[in-house]
Structure formats: C-alpha cells, structure tokens
Amino acid sequence: MNGDLGDDPSIPAEPGPSPRPTEVAPAALRVGDLVQFVDVKGRRYQATLRPGGQFHSHAGFVEHDDVVGLPDASTVLTTKGQRLVVVRPTLSDFVFKMPRGAQVIYPKDLGPILMLADIAPGVRVLESGVGSGALSMAMLRAGAEVVGYEIREDFAERAQANVDRFAGELAADRYRIELRDCYEGIDERSVDRVVLDLPEPWRVVPHAVEALRPGGILLAYTPSTVQVSQVRDAIAEAPFFDASTLEVMQRGWYVEGAAVRPDHRMVGHTGFLTVARRLA
Ligand SMILES: C[S@@+](CC[C@H](N)C(=O)[O-])C[C@H]1O[C@@H](n2cnc3c(N)ncnc32)[C@H](O)[C@@H]1O
Numbered sequence: 001m002n003g004d005l006g007d008d009p010s011i012p013a014e015p016g017p018s019p020r021p022t023e024v025a026p027a028a029l030r031v032g033d034l035v036q037f038v039d040v041k042g043r044r045y046q047a048t049l050r051p052g053g054q055f056h057s058h059a060g061f062v063e064h065d066d067v068v069g070l071p072d073a074s075t076v077l078t079t080k081g082q083r084l085v086v087v088r089p090t091l092s093d094f095v096f097k098m099p100r101g102a103q104v105i106y107p108k109d110l111g112p113i114l115m116l117a118d119i120a121p122g123v124r125v126l127e128s129g130v131g132s133g134a135l136s137m138a139m140l141r142a143g144a145e146v147v148g149y150e151i152r153e154d155f156a157e158r159a160q161a162n163v164d165r166f167a168g169e170l171a172a173d174r175y176r177i178e179l180r181d182c183y184e185g186i187d188e189r190s191v192d193r194v195v196l197d198l199p200e201p202w203r204v205v206p207h208a209v210e211a212l213r214p215g216g217i218l219l220a221y222t223p224s225t226v227q228v229s230q231v232r233d234a235i236a237e238a239p240f241f242d243a244s245t246l247e248v249m250q251r252g253w254y255v256e257g258a259a260v261r262p263d264h265r266m267v268g269h270t271g272f273l274t275v276a277r278r279l280a
Contacts, residue, residue: 027071029086034165035067036089036097039082046089046097057082091141091166095134098162101155102131105197105221108250109270110138116275117193117219119144125193126211128182128204133159135197135221140171144193148175149182186211196220201227202234209238214280223271235276243276 029035029049037045037055047055053064060080067076073087089097092107105113113135119125121143130136130148136159139146150156156177163175182198186207193216194208201220208218218240220231228245235243248270252263 029067029070029072029074029088031064031068034089034094035086036093037062038085038087044089044093044097046093055084057084062086091137094162094166095137098132098134098166099158100132100134101152101158102129104132104134105138106134106267106270108248108267109221109273110135112246112248112273113195113219113221114138114142116273117195117217119193123192124188124190125195126186126188126191126208127195127197129155129198130159130177131155131197133162135195136175137163137166137171139195140167140175145174146176147188147191148177149180149186150177151179151181153179182207192216194218199227200230202230205231205234205238209240209278212278214278216278218276218278220274221271222274223269225272228272228274231274235274239279240276241279243274245272245274247272 031049031051033049035047035049037047037057039057045055045057047053049064049068051065055062055064057078059082060078062076062078062084067086070076070086073085076084076086078084095104095107095110119139119142123144125139125144125146126149127136127139127146128149130150132155136146136148140163148159150159156179160177163171183200183203186194188211190213191211192213194204194212196204196219198204201222205218212218218235222228222231232243232245251266254261254263
C-alpha cells in the first residue's frame, strides 16, 4: 500500500473517524486515525492509519502497523533512521493541509471570527459560501449548528468531505449544505448568526435582515477594502447597530539562544472582518 504525503492538497480526503472535535481523543493511536508525521525540520505530512499502510518520506518509510497502539505524539524512526513525531493533527494543522478548491479562511482569522460572531454550542448559523469548509469546521467545533449555502456543487462536496474527515459523526447532525445562490435569499428564519465569505456580501445584507433574530450577529469576511466599503454601506442602510471592521495581524517570533526577534517574513494580508448586530 502506498504511503500518504498529505501536504499535496490534490490528494483526496479519506474517511477517518478521528481526531474527534468534541470529545477527548483516546491516548493510543488507532487504525482509521488521521495522524501527522512531523520531521526534524518541522515539516508536516498527514496520513490515515491503515492496516499494512506505509508512510513514505525522502528518508525512508514507517509502517502504519508500528504506529498503531503508540501514545499520541510518539517518536518513531523511518527505515533510514530519521526521527519523526507522530501526532494527531489539530484543526489548525488540518486546515493547512486539507484538500481545497476555493481559498480558505486561515486559523489567524478563524479564531477571531469565533469570538466576534460569538459562536457557541447550540448557536444557529447560516454560512455562505462554504468553500472548502474551513470556517464550517471551526464553527462546528465550537458547537454551532450550521446551515451552509454554496453555489458550486464541487465545492460543497469537498467541504462536506473535509468536515466528515475531521469532525465525523459528531458534527453530522449539526451540518447541512444546500446548493443555492445566497444572493437570491435566505429561507432560514430566527437564526442567531449570518456568517459570509463570498464576493458580494452586501447583496446578502437585506436577506440577513430577514433571517436574523433581533440581537443576532452578521459577520462578513472580505479580502478587499472596496468590499468593506460596500458591505458597510449596506449595513448602514439596514436595521443593524454596533458595526465595526478590523483586520488581524499575526507576527511570529524566531527564538533560538540569544537570537530572539520577529520572524523576517509574515503574512501581510488575508482579509477584513466586518461585524454588526441586528436591531429589534
Ligand atoms: C472564499 S470561498 C469560502 C471559503 C470558506 N470560508 C472556507 O473557509 O473554506 C467563497 C465561496 O463562496 C461561494 N459563493 C460565491 N458566490 C456565492 C453565492 N452567491 N451563493 C453561495 N455561495 C457562493 C463560492 O463558490 C466559494 O465556494
């Protein structure tokens, strides 16, 4: 059986029961687990553990059977003696490696979105578009019930596969994707949140007014300032208050011995987050 080099986003997702998003994962690694091999340079490769499977790297391979039963975050040796740590990936790890079609929202923005939109267990969310499902997964993991409107069937299928692979049956009854154009309207009523990541979110604002309960939150993620202006204009003309827009900057630090300084490179820009609350 061939090994997985999960850093290739063109490799299709395989079903796997773990890691589990809303329960503590068991300590030992099991057949069917999604795991991540991390080499000494910090490179990460994801694979699903299978009987007889092998993880291949440029420095030899590891038998999956030798990994099954080990504690999470164990160190293993490849056939050529290279050390690898094998660990269950976090949601952040998974988002960086998962198969994708559309541009995903990255962990830098996913965390703040959960806070700004106040995503919590039982919160009812209308999300559009669904894209590759990164934002869906973050909200499902926070316990929300998510209905996603997505216009492209291939993206909807990929998002569903990603959610199934990472969140599995624990999210199954809290997630539904509908193939439809969000600009034409929202059928749901009294939702708690409308969360948008599509090109013209201002076209959804009037529908969000109909869909949101009083006090509900509208959030739009938009890469460009022109989009920000247009969505803010639409919000200003509708029954919303407390509108605000921000962007999230993240700067990593290099820490080694006496060299403690900001990384030379950082992500310059991803998107703007605009949020507002529905008036009664
Ligand atoms: C940038 S992607 C969303 C990525 C997603 N937030 C994630 O984290 O994976 C934008 C998505 O909006 C979808 N879309 C564009 N216009 C739409 C519309 N009118 N109704 C529903 N979905 C739409 C696109 O097909 C695409 O999948």
